Amino acid sequence: IKRARAATSPTIINKYFSELEKSIENVPLGNIINYDETNLSDDPGRHKVITRRGCKYPERVLNHSKASISLMMAGTAEGELLPPYVVYKSTNLYDTWVKNGPVNARYNRTSSGWFDAEVFKDWVKEVVIPFFKNKQGKKVLIGDNLSSHLSIELINICKNLDIHFVFLPANSTHLTQPLDVAFFRPMKVAWRQILQKWKKTDGRSLSCVPKGCFPRMLKLLMDQININSENNIRAGFRKTGISPLNPNEVLARLPEEAQNDEEAKEAIDKSVLNLLKEMRYGSINIKEPKNKKKIDVISGK
Incomplete structure (x- = not known):
């Protein structure tokens, strides 16, 4: 993992x-x-292949690109999966890009292909608020602390509906984000299987997945992951210590360096303090004499 992630300490958690x-x-x-933003790429990844003996550099001929399509996925602590929200990289949105997809899925577009404040607000309005419509009491949204997703207008809308945001610590989503921990991996595995099958059949002559095909492929994906989605989402909430509430679930998975960070810091502080005291007050009685006499030495002797 990156150093920033490894720096997540027990104090922060x-x-x-x-x-x-x-x-x-x-x-x-x-x-x-x-909730968490992710993407489905056009690359099916590497796979093992069968070749004749002695072939040093086997190659699989399969078109792919670096293109990807953004998704906002969300699930409850009960294990219920909310409809996906798709964001295409485009200036316009066309009818074929939104047809034949998963039930209640929403579609949008941005010039970057990623979520911005307006799109995030639309996701809350079109997916989250309708989902919470018949639910009583306080509601909580747990996710990344991304300022680009929030606006004063959205915060006020949520406040009036008793919807509250809880932000995860920076660089800790691999430990504290339920979808990251237990949901996205099986989802990406299923997507690569669907993508590979499509590229070998209907998409074998295409360089990437056309946006007009994506909703139907997304529906296949959702149908497949819905089989185990409830168990996976619940496992994510349990593994991240949210439900049931248990900080030890996360603390136990911190890198060993992070777990010993506080002890190390205290030890360093004491060492530095002792060094400073020793430098200021300590002595082993080896000092330069103040008075000295010149010694006459005969040249060559």
Whole structure:
């Protein structure tokens, strides 16, 4: 993992759980949503192949590109999966790009292909608020602390509907994001299988997945992952210590360096303090004499 992620310390995690406990106290599991942005790429990945003996450099002929399509996925602590929200990289949106997809899926577009404040607001309005419509009590959205997703207008809208945001600590989503921990991996595996099959059949002559084909492929994906989605999402909430609330689930998975960070810091502080004291007050009685006499030495002797 990157150094920034490895730097996540027990202090950060404990502080996060201290605030989380207050935020989700007495909130029904069905009212707690974890959301996360991901993408489905056009690359089916590497696979093992069968070749004749002695072939040093086997190659698989299969068109692919670096293109990807962004998705916002969300699930509740009860294991219920919300409809996907798709964002295409485009200036316009066409009818064939939104037909024959998963039930209640939403589609949008941006020039970058990623979520911005307007698109995130639309996701909340079109997916989250309708989902919470008949649910009573406080509602909580748990996700990344991305300022590009939030606006004053959206915060006020959510506040009026008793919807509250809980942000995860920076660089900790591999530990604290339920969808990251237990949902996205099987989802990406299923997508690569669907993508590879499509590229060998209908898409064998195409360089990438056309946007007009994507909704139908996404429907195949959702049908496949829905088989185990409830168990996977619940496992993610459990593994991240959110439901049931248990900080030790995350603390136990911290890198060993991070777990010993506080002890190391305290030891360093003491060492530095002792060194400074020794430098200022300590002595082993080896000092330059103040008075000295010149010694006459005969040349050559």
